[in-house]
Amino acid sequence: MFLSSLLLALRAIRRNLLRSFLTILGIVIGVGAVITMVTLGNGATRVVADQIGSLGSNLIIIRPGQQLGPMRDGSAAPRFKMADAEAIAGQIGGIKGVAPVATRSSTVVYGANNWATSITGSTESYFAVANWRLADGRLFTEGEQRAGKSVCVIGETIRKQLFGRESALGNQMRVGNFSCEIIGVLASKGQSAMGSDQDDMTVIPLRTLQRRLTGTQDVNSLMVSAQDGASTDQVMADLRLLLRERRKLAENADDNFSILDTRQIAETMTGTTKVMTGLLGAVAAVSLLVGGIGIMNIMLVSVTERTREIGIRLAIGALEREVLLQFLVEAVALSSLGGLVGIALAALASLGLAQVMQVPFLFDPSINLLSFGFSAAIGIVFGYFPARRAARLDPIEALRHE
Numbered sequence: 001m002f003l004s005s006l007l008l009a010l011r012a013i014r015r016n017l018l019r020s021f022l023t024i025l026g027i028v029i030g031v032g033a034v035i036t037m038v039t040l041g042n043g044a045t046r047v048v049a050d051q052i053g054s055l056g057s058n059l060i061i062i063r064p065g066q067q068l069g070p071m072r073d074g075s076a077a078p079r080f081k082m083a084d085a086e087a088i089a090g091q092i093g094g095i096k097g098v099a100p101v102a103t104r105s106s107t108v109v110y111g112a113n114n115w116a117t118s119i120t121g122s123t124e125s126y127f128a129v130a131n132w133r134l135a136d137g138r139l140f141t142e143g144e145q146r147a148g149k150s151v152c153v154i155g156e157t158i159r160k161q162l163f164g165r166e167s168a169l170g171n172q173m174r175v176g177n178f179s180c181e182i183i184g185v186l187a188s189k190g191q192s193a194m195g196s197d198q199d200d201m202t203v204i205p206l207r208t209l210q211r212r213l214t215g216t217q218d219v220n221s222l223m224v225s226a227q228d229g230a231s232t233d234q235v236m237a238d239l240r241l242l243l244r245e246r247r248k249l250a251e252n253a254d255d256n257f258s259i260l261d262t263r264q265i266a267e268t269m270t271g272t273t274k275v276m277t278g279l280l281g282a283v284a285a286v287s288l289l290v291g292g293i294g295i296m297n298i299m300l301v302s303v304t305e306r307t308r309e310i311g312i313r314l315a316i317g318a319l320e321r322e323v324l325l326q327f328l329v330e331a332v333a334l335s336s337l338g339g340l341v342g343i344a345l346a347a348l349a350s351l352g353l354a355q356v357m358q359v360p361f362l363f364d365p366s367i368n369l370l371s372f373g374f375s376a377a378i379g380i381v382f383g384y385f386p387a388r389r390a391a392r393l394d395p396i397e398a399l400r401h402e
Contacts, residue, residue: 036349062221062224096225102214124140137153149208153183155185169183295383299331299386331387336372339372342375
C-alpha cells in the first residue's frame with residue numbers, strides 16, 4: 001500500500017512540475033541556509049581555535065594591572081623585571097619555559113624601504129613558549145641575549161616589506177637609532193584571532209631592547225608555557241602566590257597583575273562563535289516553517305482540484321486511511337525532495353563561501369541528516385491536515401463536485 005501511494009504521489013508531482021518546484025522552494029531555501037550557516041560557523045570556530053592555539057601550547061600570559069583590553073589599567077601597576085621570570089622558572093613546577101617580554105613600536109629601515117612595526121624583546125625561550133618556528137636562519141642564543149647583541153629575527157611581513165624576493169639573512173637592518181644583523185626569519189602564522197598580523201614583528205634580545213630602545217629594565221608581560229598533562233589551574237594558582245609575594249601585596253590587597261590562560265580564551269571565543277552560528281541557523285530555520293505552510297496551502301488546493309478523483313476512489317472501495325496515506329506521502333515526498341535539493345545547494349554554497357571567507361570546509365553529516373529529517377517532518381506536520389480533509393470527504397458530495 002505504501003509503495004502504490006508513493007507511486008501515486010510521484011505521478012502527481014510530475015504532472016505539476018513547476019507548481020511542485022515553487023511549493024518546495026521554501027524548504028530548499030531553509031535547508032540550504034541552515035546547513036550553510038552551520039558549516040561556515042564550524043569552519044570559523046576551527047580557525048579561531050587554530051589561531052589561538054598558534055600562540056603557544058598551554059600558554060599562560062601574565063600582565064600588570066587587573067583589567068584586560070583597550071582600557072586596561074596596567075599603566076598604574078608596577079612592571080615586571082627579569083628577576084620575576086627567573087623566580088618563576090626556578091620555583092614553579094609543571095612549566096616548560098618562561099619568557100619575559102617587552103615591546104616597543106618603532107620603524108625598521110633597509111635601504112630605501114621602511115616599515116612601522118612592533119619590536120619584541122625577549123629571551124631565547126620566547127620562540128618555544130610562543131610556538132614560533134624558523135623558516136630560515138637561526139635564533140639568537142643565551143649568550144647573545146646576556147651580552148645584548150644587536151641581532152634580530154624578523155617575521156614574514158617584515159621580510160616581504162623590506163626585502164621582497166631578496167634574502168634577508170646577514171643583512172643589517174636599522175631599528176630606531178641602531179642597526180642589527182638579521183639572523184633568522186620566522187615561519188608565517190597569519191592573522192591572530194583578533195585580526196592583527198602576527199608576522200608583523202621583529203624579535204631582538206631583551207637586554208638589547210632595554211639598552212637601545214626603552215632605557216629601562218621593565219618587562220611588559222611574562223609568558224609561561226605549562227607542561228603537557230600539567231594542571232594549568234594549579235600552575236596559575238602557584239604563579240599568583242609567588243607574584244603576590246614578590247610584589248609584596250598584603251593579604252587583603254587585590255592583585256595588581258592579571259593571569260590569563262589562552263585555553264580559556266579559546267573556549268570563550270569558540271563558545272561565542274557557536275552561539276552566533278546557532279542563532280543564525282535558527283533564523284534560517286524560519287524558512288522551513290514558511291515552506292511547510294506553502295506545502296499545506298498547495299496540498300489543500302490539490303485536494304480541491306482532485307475532489308472527483310477522491311470521490312471515485314472512495315466509491316469503489318478505497319479506505320479513508322488509504323486516501324490519507326496517499327496525500328500524506330505526497331506531502332512528505334515534496335518536502336523530502338526539497339530537503340535533498342537544499343542539501344546539494346548548501347554543499348556548493350558552503351564550498352564557495354568557505355574559499356571567499358578563507359575558512360576550512362568542514363562537512364558535518366549530522367547537520368545534513370538532521371536537516372533532511374526535519375524537512376521530512378515538516379511534510380508530515382503540514383501535510384496531515386490536507387490529507388485528513390481529503391480522507392473525510394463524502395463520496396457522494398465528492399462525485400457531484402464540478
